[in-house]
Amino acid sequence: MDFEVDLDFGDDGLVPVVAQDVDTEEVVMVAYANRDAVEATVETGRAHYYSRSREERWEKGATSGHTQAVAEVRVDCDGDALLYRVDQTGGACHTGYHSCFYRTLDGDVVGEQVLTRTTCTDPGGRPAGGSRQRQKAYPAERPPVM
Amino acid sequence: MDFEVDLDFGDDGLVPVVAQDVDTEEVVMVAYANRDAVEATVETGRAHYYSRSREERWEKGATSGHTQAVAEVRVDCDGDALLYRVDQTGGACHTGYHSCFYRTLDGDVVGEQVLTRTTCTDPGGRPAGGSRQRQKAYPAERPPVM
Incomplete structure (x- = not known):
């Protein structure tokens, strides 16, 4: 698949x-994509990413149901970063918050908790909290590779 | 400097x-930061990043004047991505657009051009367009290392 803008x-x-909610304008997560993931996103209209730890493409919400319908894909000035403008079903974050960016650096919680349990959108494919215990409490979309 | 949230x-x-404009909610750029850049951001209230090509910390707008006053730094669920909530002076992008994400993958221009010439916020420190010619036309904040 050729894109009009070189990546x-x-x-x-x-x-x-960067995934941004088109309704709330919140930045809901950051992850990575390879060409295959971008093509799958364009072809299906659903957000796909690439897990660096699992070394495979994954679809956001494929197992949790918390999918991202992609209204638009934007490209930055030098073609090496993307912005998915999404309609987020449920919450983007495994913690139950609408956005993975629910805390400030000072530890203040500024995000809205919309679910009690969902699926993490870890950009590196690493489990949130970095522990298997945490993963047991809050299952990832796919079993993490530690 | 210790942060309340582990990074x-x-x-x-x-x-x-991710840098997001607090007024327009636009995602204006994506770049990278090391611990030193995050500390400088917190200490000064101005957005600092790390250039992977130049291998040094840089302050957004230090030479162009198109600074980012950082209202808040948010951290994602697993502490490996940051969101700078900024008050962007001028445009974030060297192309003159308010946001570096001014194009769709289809090549449609969706961003607002606010300046005729400003400074690129390339996440990798690579010059936009990948050519020295482009850099001559639109000078970067610092001379790029190719």
Whole structure:
């Protein structure tokens, strides 16, 4: 698939992707995509990413149901970062918050909790909290590779 | 400097940073930061990043004047991505657009051009367009390292 705008996937074949809710304008997550994931996103209209730890493409919400319908894909000035403008079903974050960016650096909770349990959208494919215990409490969409 | 929320800078010592305009809610750029850049951002209230190509910290707008006053720094669920909530002076993008994400993947221009010439906020420190010619036409904040 050729895109009208050239993308620069760099040495690792990946670009960072920001997902932004089209209704609330919240930045809900950051993840990565390879060309295959971007093509799948365009073809299906649903957000796909690439897990660096599992080394495979994944579809947001494929197992949790918390999918992202992609209204538009935007490209930055030098073609090495993407913005998915999404309609987020449920919450984007495994913690139950609408956005993964629900805390400030000072630890203040500023996000809205919309679910009690959902699925993490870890940009690196690493489990949130970095522990298997946490994953047991809040299952990931796919079993993490530690 | 200790933060209330643990940050995971990964193997390369970096986290991706999304800059979002607090007034328009636009995602204006994506770049990277190391711990030093995050600390400088918190200490000064102005957005600092890390250039992977130049291998040094840089302050957004230091030479162009198109600074980002940081109202809030948010952290994602697993501490390996940041969101700078900023008051953007001028445009974030060297192309003169308010946001670096001014195009769709189909090549449609959806962003607002606010300046005729400003400074690129390339996440990798790579010049937009990947050419020295482009850099001559639209000078970067600092000379790029190709």
